[in-house]
Amino acid sequence: MAVNLRPPQLLHPVPGVRLGVAQAAIKKPGRDDLLLIELAAGSRVAGVFTRNAFAAAPVLLCRERLQTGSGVRALLVNAGNANAATGAGGLDDARATCAAVAQDRQCLPEQVLPFSTGVIGQRLPVQRMLAAVPRAGAALAEDGWLRAAHAIMTTDTVPKGASRRVETSQGPVTVTGIAKGVGMICPDMATLLAFVGTDARLTQPAVRECLRGAVADSFNSVTVDGDTSTNDSCVLFATARQGARDIGVTHPDFGIVAAAVREVCVELAQAVVRDGEGATRFVTIEVGGARSVEEARRAAYSIAHSPLVKTALFAGDANWGRIAMAIGKAGIEGLDPAGVDLRLDDVMLLAGGQPHPEYREELGAAVVAKPEFTIGVGLGRGQARARLWTCDLSYDYVKINAEYRT
Amino acid sequence: MAVNLRPPQLLHPVPGVRLGVAQAAIKKPGRDDLLLIELAAGSRVAGVFTRNAFAAAPVLLCRERLQTGSGVRALLVNAGNANAATGAGGLDDARATCAAVAQDRQCLPEQVLPFSTGVIGQRLPVQRMLAAVPRAGAALAEDGWLRAAHAIMTTDTVPKGASRRVETSQGPVTVTGIAKGVGMICPDMATLLAFVGTDARLTQPAVRECLRGAVADSFNSVTVDGDTSTNDSCVLFATARQGARDIGVTHPDFGIVAAAVREVCVELAQAVVRDGEGATRFVTIEVGGARSVEEARRAAYSIAHSPLVKTALFAGDANWGRIAMAIGKAGIEGLDPAGVDLRLDDVMLLAGGQPHPEYREELGAAVVAKPEFTIGVGLGRGQARARLWTCDLSYDYVKINAEYRT
Numbered sequence: 001m002a003v004n005l006r007p008p009q010l011l012h013p014v015p016g017v018r019l020g021v022a023q024a025a026i027k028k029p030g031r032d033d034l035l036l037i038e039l040a041a042g043s044r045v046a047g048v049f050t051r052n053a054f055a056a057a058p059v060l061l062c063r064e065r066l067q068t069g070s071g072v073r074a075l076l077v078n079a080g081n082a083n084a085a086t087g088a089g090g091l092d093d094a095r096a097t098c099a100a101v102a103q104d105r106q107c108l109p110e111q112v113l114p115f116s117t118g119v120i121g122q123r124l125p126v127q128r129m130l131a132a133v134p135r136a137g138a139a140l141a142e143d144g145w146l147r148a149a150h151a152i153m154t155t156d157t158v159p160k161g162a163s164r165r166v167e168t169s170q171g172p173v174t175v176t177g178i179a180k181g182v183g184m185i186c187p188d189m190a191t192l193l194a195f196v197g198t199d200a201r202l203t204q205p206a207v208r209e210c211l212r213g214a215v216a217d218s219f220n221s222v223t224v225d226g227d228t229s230t231n232d233s234c235v236l237f238a239t240a241r242q243g244a245r246d247i248g249v250t251h252p253d254f255g256i257v258a259a260a261v262r263e264v265c266v267e268l269a270q271a272v273v274r275d276g277e278g279a280t281r282f283v284t285i286e287v288g289g290a291r292s293v294e295e296a297r298r299a300a301y302s303i304a305h306s307p308l309v310k311t312a313l314f315a316g317d318a319n320w321g322r323i324a325m326a327i328g329k330a331g332i333e334g335l336d337p338a339g340v341d342l343r344l345d346d347v348m349l350l351a352g353g354q355p356h357p358e359y360r361e362e363l364g365a366a367v368v369a370k371p372e373f374t375i376g377v378g379l380g381r382g383q384a385r386a387r388l389w390t391c392d393l394s395y396d397y398v399k400i401n402a403e404y405r406t
Numbered sequence: 407m408a409v410n411l412r413p414p415q416l417l418h419p420v421p422g423v424r425l426g427v428a429q430a431a432i433k434k435p436g437r438d439d440l441l442l443i444e445l446a447a448g449s450r451v452a453g454v455f456t457r458n459a460f461a462a463a464p465v466l467l468c469r470e471r472l473q474t475g476s477g478v479r480a481l482l483v484n485a486g487n488a489n490a491a492t493g494a495g496g497l498d499d500a501r502a503t504c505a506a507v508a509q510d511r512q513c514l515p516e517q518v519l520p521f522s523t524g525v526i527g528q529r530l531p532v533q534r535m536l537a538a539v540p541r542a543g544a545a546l547a548e549d550g551w552l553r554a555a556h557a558i559m560t561t562d563t564v565p566k567g568a569s570r571r572v573e574t575s576q577g578p579v580t581v582t583g584i585a586k587g588v589g590m591i592c593p594d595m596a597t598l599l600a601f602v603g604t605d606a607r608l609t610q611p612a613v614r615e616c617l618r619g620a621v622a623d624s625f626n627s628v629t630v631d632g633d634t635s636t637n638d639s640c641v642l643f644a645t646a647r648q649g650a651r652d653i654g655v656t657h658p659d660f661g662i663v664a665a666a667v668r669e670v671c672v673e674l675a676q677a678v679v680r681d682g683e684g685a686t687r688f689v690t691i692e693v694g695g696a697r698s699v700e701e702a703r704r705a706a707y708s709i710a711h712s713p714l715v716k717t718a719l720f721a722g723d724a725n726w727g728r729i730a731m732a733i734g735k736a737g738i739e740g741l742d743p744a745g746v747d748l749r750l751d752d753v754m755l756l757a758g759g760q761p762h763p764e765y766r767e768e769l770g771a772a773v774v775a776k777p778e779f780t781i782g783v784g785l786g787r788g789q790a791r792a793r794l795w796t797c798d799l800s801y802d803y804v805k806i807n808a809e810y811r812t
Contacts, residue, residue: 051735052731052734052735053733053734053735053736053738053741053742053743054730054731054733054734054743055734082727084727084730084731085726085727085730085743085756085759085760085761086760086761087744087759087760087761088760119727120725120727120728120730120731121726121727121730121761183714225713225714227712227713227714227728227731227732227735228731228734228735229731230727230730230731230734305632306632306633307631307632307633307713307799307803307807308589308631308633308807311803311804311807311808312807312808314804314808315807315808315809317808319526320491320527321488321490321491321525321526321527321636322526322633324460324490324491324526324527324636325458325460325490325526325633325634325635325636326633327459327460328458328459328460328461328634328636329457329458329459329633329634330459332459335459336459337459337460337491338493350491353460353491353493354491354492354493354494354495355491355492355493355527393713393804394804395801395804395805397713397717397804398717398720398799398800398801398803398804399801401713401714401717401718401721402717402718402720402721402723403721
């Protein structure tokens with residue numbers, strides 16, 4: 001089902017990071033659904049989280065514990081239950097599972113970050129999770145990234161991971177990340193669950209800045225269905241195992257590491273869309289000629305969220321009238337249709353708001369018949385640009401989400 | 407497919423209004439697809455139109471010709487082609503069809519309003535329409551409302567009409583209206599095509615005020631798929647045939663007539679949702695406890711537009727976690743989940759942001775198994791309220807829109 005997406009072939013281990021999985025029968029038995037990530041002492045950690053007002057209990061706890069931004073020693077992740085809309089009891093549950101990790105890993109409960117994904121509104125099966133924590137701890141290994149990517153899947157059909165090695169002035173640095181998520185995808189800060197580790201000696205401010213920049217260009221530039229999860233979380237940890245000198249935001253190596261982190265995040269974010277629920281098309285939307293990036297993003301999201309555009313993409317129908325409709329309803333003050341250009345890959349459809357004289361239906365049809373293509377829009381009123389990635393809306397999206405709880 | 411919707415049983419003729427239909431083979435031959443509405447001299451007319459920046463040629467022409475607000479003698483409506491995103495040529499086409507009506511009806515071209523609905527981005531088959539205008543003129547009759555409702559359908563499965571008779575101080579007044587539309591429905595001013603006539607002697611300001619109030623509570627409170635059409639138009643015409651004294655906005659009869667117009671518009675707007683593309687559920691969303699009506703509407707639309715909520719409704723799944731997610735992502739500044747209540751009809755699910763102790767899955771399931779029910783939300787932070795109507799997202803929505811042009 002996923003569009004041009006295969007399981008990751010090579011995920012480099014990151015010195016200072018060990019991962020272990022276990023079966024906790026959280027939603028159903030017989031699959032790995034609990035992941036423990038252990039970080040070396042001295043790691044610097046930053047996270048970005050959902051802005052949904054119904055933020056889940058683990059998100060609330062993560063925010064609290066990341067205030068200081070240092071001292072994190074472990075992350076506990078479960079699939080099958082989001083621990084969202086669970087009130088005070090949900091916070092107690094998250095704290096209890098972190099305490100079990102602290103006991104197993106010999107650290108403080110406040111040094112453990114919890115993450116959950118799955119059904120909203122049900123309490124965690126805490127006892128089964130507590131019993132599984134020591135098994136995950138016993139399984140910790142530096143090469144556990146792919147198994148970890150498997151363990152955090154819900155309706156994902158392909159495990160998602162990406163990895164880079166780059167040369168810095170202090171030697172080679174590794175960046176490896178995993179993510180999960182295929183629905184309720186319209187991140188407003190970060191997306192679902194993504195964990196990215198590096199052994200670079202980034203300072204705490206540098207970790208934050210690195211994550212902020214990477215997320216803006218990756219997880220905050222994708223949408224599957226326009227629904228923003230209660231559990232979106234993206235965390236970057238730098239174990240500082242490589243090199244001897246700290247890399248601050250002004251250090252020459254910062255740009256190299258930041259670019260690698262961004263590449264990993266973009267690959268993960270694209271993987272989320274390629275595996276979007278029911279997706280048969282992977283579509284890049286590029287909007288230029290806007291007065292501001294915000295305006296360009298508004299037009300791009302209006303196209304990406306339109307059910308009529310998405311169903312036309314599913315049908316392989318170059319129904320550009322629906323794209324024009326979506327641009328027109330984006331609420332761009334004073335937009336003049338006579339300045340708007342529209343293309344599918346290199347095929348011009350609209351020029352100056354009017355059908356392009358050389359456009360023929362077969363040209364557009366040939367583009368949208370492909371599994372991957374670009375919708376290009378020029379608003380003709382400025383220089384700002386934005387790009388995002390989305391997928392189509394198919395029968396299977398409805399099927400998956402109509403049957404998810406049954 | 408439509409939810410509890412039957413063709414209108416009785417549409418009272420409106421003195422001063424005659425309607426005639428004809429076959430113009432606009433999209434395909436063999437069906438009535440052209441409608442001519444003739445208004446008596448002295449009628450007062452007001453319209454509201456889409457705010458989509460790609461407003462169709464007929465919308466642009468209507469806006470221009472309604473500036474004066476008087477003198478309109480005829481409306482020409484076609485189905486099968488939206489005459490949108492057609493540039494200057496589209497305006498010429500609309501003017502040409504109006505000129506043919508003017509010739510047939512012996513009035514000025516500026517006294518004719520054009521309306522189109524159908525595929526975007528294709529030129530009108532003007533010659534076939536010009537040939538059909540005299541046939542529509544010859545068919546004009548006061549009892550033509552139901553045939554008119556049929557002629558403007560596109561993917562509608564049921565013709566939509568509503569009618570009221572109310573007593574005023576000057577005797578009985580009739581209000582009758584028709585509408586079409588089942589997809590690209592999230593009106594931002596009016597919806598698709600709706601035509602409402604009355605014989606009340608409303609003044610020009612009274613016609614405008616009457617329409618403004620009725621549209622806010624009806625067409626501007628429904629959504630099928632969140633997509634705003636390029637052609638939304640709603641027109642109210644008062645032929646002034648009943649009574650001898652004008653009814654201004656302060657006249658005692660104004661409230662009576664306005665209430666009847668509102669009732670007709672609400673019934674038509676609900677019919678649009680009941681016949682929403684692929685709809686199997688008709689859902690009322692009521693949001694209270696908001697700080698402003700705008701805030702209440704934002705929460706309501708966030709629920710109504712969520713694909714995850716809509717697919718759960720299709721499945722008859724009381725998946726309230728998705729409703730909570732949708733409230734949470736609505737962007738309501740400082741919303742405290744601990745103040746939020748949620749119910750399905752009379753079944754409480756969330757009280758103060760936490761699962762209600764007496765809630766059981768079977769209670770929610772019994773509500774959402776019905777074809778019609780209410781999602782009630784309390785935001786717990788103010789007194790403002792809003793209500794809107796929507797439908798679910800089914801396989802058939804995808805099917806209809808993936809196949810519309812083929």
